[in-house]
Amino acid sequence: MLRIACPHCGTRDEVEFRCGGDAHIERPGSEVSDAVWADYLFNHDNPKGVILERWCHVFGCGQWFNVARDTLTHEIHAVYRMGEPAPERYR
Amino acid sequence: MAERIENRSIVSLKIFRSSLDPARQRLQLAGSLQASGSDPQSLWLGPDRWLLVSDTMAPDVIVDSCKKTLVGITHNAVDYSAGLAVFRLTGPAARQILATGTGVDLRPTKFPTNRCCRTKLAQVAVVIVATAPQVLEVYVDRSLATYLADWIAESSSIYFSYLSEVPTT
Secondary structure, rough: OOOEEEEOOOEEEHHHOOOEOOOOOOOOOOOHHHHHHHHHHHHOOOOOOEEEEEEEOOOOOOOEEEEEEEOOOOOOOEEEEEEOOOOHHHO | OOOEEOOEEEEEEEEEEHHHHHHHHHOOOOOOOEEOOOOEEEEEEEEEEEEEOOOOOOOHHHHHHHHOOOOOOHHHHHEOOOEEEEEEEOOOHHHHHOOOOOOOOOOOOOOOOOOOEEEEOOOOOEEEEEOOOEEEEEEHHHHOOOHHHHHHHHHHHHHHHHHHHHEEE
16 A cells, blocks of 8 residues: 655545556647657556656545656655656656 | 434535635635635635535525625536535544544544545545544535445444453453
8 A cells, every 4th residue: 555645635545546657748749640649659668666657636636646656666756746847856 | 423414505616726816715715624614614625626515504505605706716616415425423433433444544633623634435435524523524425325324333333342342351
């Protein structure tokens, strides 16, 4: 059970949240090639280490926020609000 | 002791993000994780959403009052009285019994009077409000009212039978 610090509600159990996948993905414009579009849809980094992802506090405030989580240890290194840039060291 | 509160007026209020500050001020809405005011009492659910509740004001009166006060502010105020069931748990065991179903710290020092939070209780979404040191109110989706009532009854009986089994010598 992870303990996650929602920026609005404070630290809560993992079961109150839903993971929304990678953060900071920019949707390309409509005029890109199939290769670029396929890359956007299907190809993501899968690091053994810190990943930046989006979480939604579905059983709480309902807000989305970003998390820097280590995929090996599950340690959460940083939590920052939606729309904010990632902390420097995790960019 | 647990009882079902009937006929409470409940209005769901959502405010357009860019107008949060003026809206909060005009309506004196509760701050983060708080319940405040009365007639109606406002319950903070998130940065842009509240429940406005009252046992005396009719829901349409609350909705109209929001409309008048929030002139010029994009918002959504809807009568939600039919959507939620409300339970009140009182007594020294109330917090302990609820604590068996949620990860939120319900001890009086961590969840004092006028603390309000939306969380998961017995696997379902609820709003828990402390209205007094030994009084907790729980809002749940109306369709889950029977389920939660059963859970509260069963958890209470387990809790009290556990207490009676604890050796006293």
